[in-house]
Amino acid sequence: MIVFASGSETDHLALLKFRESISTDPYRIFLSWNTSTHFCNWKGITCNPMLQRVTKLNLEGCKLKGFISPHVGNLSYLRNFNLQNNSFYGEIPQELGRLSQLQQLSVVNNSLVGKIPINLTGCTNLKFLYLYGNNLIGKIPTEIGSLQKLQDVDIGRNQLSGGIPSFIGNFSSLTDLYVAENNLEGDIPQEICRLKRLTIVALDFNKLSGTFPSCLFNMSSLTVISATGNQFNGSLPPNMFHTLPNLLVLYIYDNQISGQIPFSITNASILLELDIGDNHLVGQVPSLGKLQDLYILSLSQNNLGDNSTNDFEFLKSLKNCSKLEVLSISYNNFGGHLPNFLGNLSTQLSQLYLGGNQISGEIPAAIGNLIGLTLLGIENNQIDGIIPTTFGKFQKMQVLEVSANKLSGEIGEIVAFICNLSQLFHLGMTENMFEGNIPPSIGNCQNLQYLNLSQNNFKGTIPPEVFNLSSLTNLLDLSQNSLSGSIPKEVGNLKHLDWLDISENHLFGDIPITIGGCIMLEYLYLQGNYLQGIIPSSLASLKVLRRLDLSQNRLSGSIPNVLQNISSLQYFNISFNMLDGEVPTEGVFQNASDLVVIGNNKLCGGIFELHLPPCPVKGKKLAKHHRFKLMIATIVSVVAFLLILSIILTIYWMRNRSKKSSLDSPIIDKLAKVSYQSLHNETDGFSTANLIGFGNFSSVYKGSLEDKIIAIKVLNLQRKGAHKSFISECNALKNIKHRNLVQILTCCSSTDYKGQEFKALIFEYMRNGSLEEWLHPRTVSAEHSRTLNLDQRLNIMIDVSSALHYLHHECEQSVIHCDLKPSNVLLDDDMIAHVSDFGIARLISAIDGTSSQQTSTIGIKGTIGYAPPEYGMGYEVSMDGDIYSFGILMLEMLTGRRPTDEIFEDGETLHNFVKKSYSDILLQILDPSLIPKHEEATIEEENGQNITPTIEKCLVSLFNIGLACSIESPKERMNMVNATSELNKIRKVFLSGKLFKTASVAENVVYETVQRSNSTFYIPHFLNL
Structure with missing residues (x-):
């Protein structure tokens, strides 16, 4: 029994009370908190070695759930209290105010409620106050104005109201102030200018208004001013960049700032990022040539320029900005021609936004020198001429938008070089004067997800190759041209497309029944053609269709009753055709405002509001x-x-x-068989000592065969569906072979010693077990726990994606796994991943894409948390379902959280949890085992980043892929080809140590919070279109 001094006993009892307040401890942290060990040796506890008193309580990222015990207030020597990135609820105890020696309080990213405790005034030595990412309400209490030693305050992403208090001027040591993402309103108090050490001020996304205090622009210590998304007005002082000599970042996007860009910016030589978009700025842009470190410049959505030939003079100076990556001057009043010296800009330039101006003339060929471009937007101008062939040099281009101009040229010539841009997935050419026949070679644009060729002068037939672009997911728009001929039957190949518009052309013939294969269509427009025949009943297969327009054609026959079963249909226009018969009355047909039937003189019946004649009664x-x-x-x-x-x-x-032979023989004939007796002997009679796993339909035993260690999967044939599981797995595995798939060695289909039917499959033995055991080990002791580093996790992700890519796209008969999860990913001696367990797999016909029902286990569609949401709504299994499971698997590998963790309640999911958190608080949602630990770090050092910029970029990219694969809507998910490609790129960058950047793809700007020195401010990220 350990005996404590009186003061130590107080600490001991306080810690025990704290432990009692915890309801969930997934890492079993508190196993070490026992009476046989001195509390100074408990996990998360640091003591003063002389006094044996607790000075630090650090349980960051332990996934604890509970409330904060008020007994913590008895730890009178506590200097550092860190509960960051857990699931604590309830209020912050007032008793914390008794901790007079406390220097750091961090409860970031929990679920705390209530107000900021006024008793914190007792923490007279407090330097670092981090309350970010909770649900705190009320005003910032005036009492904390007495905490004059505060250096860093982060109370962002809460629900605080009121204004920024004037007592903020009392914090004379304050360097970082972060109050973003609250409901604060009113002006910035003048007292903020008394903070002579202030370096970062982040006020983003509140309801703050008024003008910036003039003294703010005289605070020479400031390095970051971030005030995006408020209602600030007034103008910027002309000399502000002289009086802010250390300014690195200025974000005032989305306010009401007027006037001109301060001329003093010409000398802001250390400025890195400038975003003053979406304001009311006017005038010309000054020379920026001295800003040689600038890598983000956004001036979009203002009134800059005067539609003159001098508007682009400032671009000449940007040739000195060799690090520039993002240049956005879109939606202003810039006029004149694009200058040739545009091609002299940095080859590092990745995104160039010029759309929405008054630009005229031709596109200069020199623009092809910008070989680093991933996005070029010149839409909504008055540009004429042709697209230069130098665009063929844009080998990194992903988004090319030239819509709404006066461009011309033969589409065949353009496709010849555009389709060589292997990374291009968005091509917008609508509202121009392009002409010619759409060439079959457009089928070479294999990665296109968005293709808009509408409102041009194209003629001829639609080549079937357009509809063979399986990558098309967002939009295919060929409307308002002069296309003729019939709609190719290949249209049904667009199984993932959301929007199809081929209206206002000269198409004739029947609507092909294969159009029912476009199962993810939400918008279908065929109006304004010469289509004839009946409305195909196969349209009822479009279960998510929202709008359907077949008007102004020559369709005849009756309206198929099955169309009223499309529950999602919100608008249906069949006007001006030659339809007859009775109009249905259910579904979209029961609301006259959603239905247009005028111009069909032989229609009858329907709801009263249509005012159609009644259908005749037979004699x-x-x-x-x-x-x-x-x-x-x-x-x-x-x-x-x-x-x-x-x-x-x-x-x-x-x-x-002959039931037995008819079921088994065709399936397992290709496999060499082994006897029941040999398996029985090699597993010591299938003893529990050799049992290494079990599932719904089987148990797995370790054994040996011909001096080789094997895994024997024995089917439990008493379970309903086990026999079909056996057949399914045999069919799935007999013809496939890949380094990342578990290899079947042989099988056994016999009887046991009791005369009962016996079936087993024999596989290679995977010595390192399953991914599940590595991600969620049963013990977390230092001696026995197994962890995967980032390199290993990345390799496993690539192995699994490669396996799925092979199953989906490279097998003679495509295979859908249907149950991808960590326990079905096995690791061999070299930590190479092998996907296993094909017991509920589906085979897909390579001819028509239909699934083979006889090889699937009826009613089983995966595991809760990993199965996609559409399976729960009765949708047929699909490759998109496997992609969803892979996305969830990636997010679990990155966060260490199962999709079924207790925190995911009331509709919360792992996908949503990551989506709303990863870009802001990466370190806080990341699996703690991936974050380097520094045992001897001081409080100040702990506030620094432990992850290098390169690794952080790679992690963000991995999160992006996991999120893109696990989007709720199947049609929006990243395909396996792209996922595998992107993962390999990330690995290459990770191994080489170079910076990887996922190219942005649109004009829209969102802001991402990034922590630097434990302070958070916003940087702009340009989202996908």
């Missing part, structure tokens, strides 16, 4: 004739039924005689 003679026909049909049907029934019974009797 008596006709009724009698129908009754006679019905009687004849009934007699024929009964005879046919009896005949078919007798045939079925005969076949069933014949098959039942």
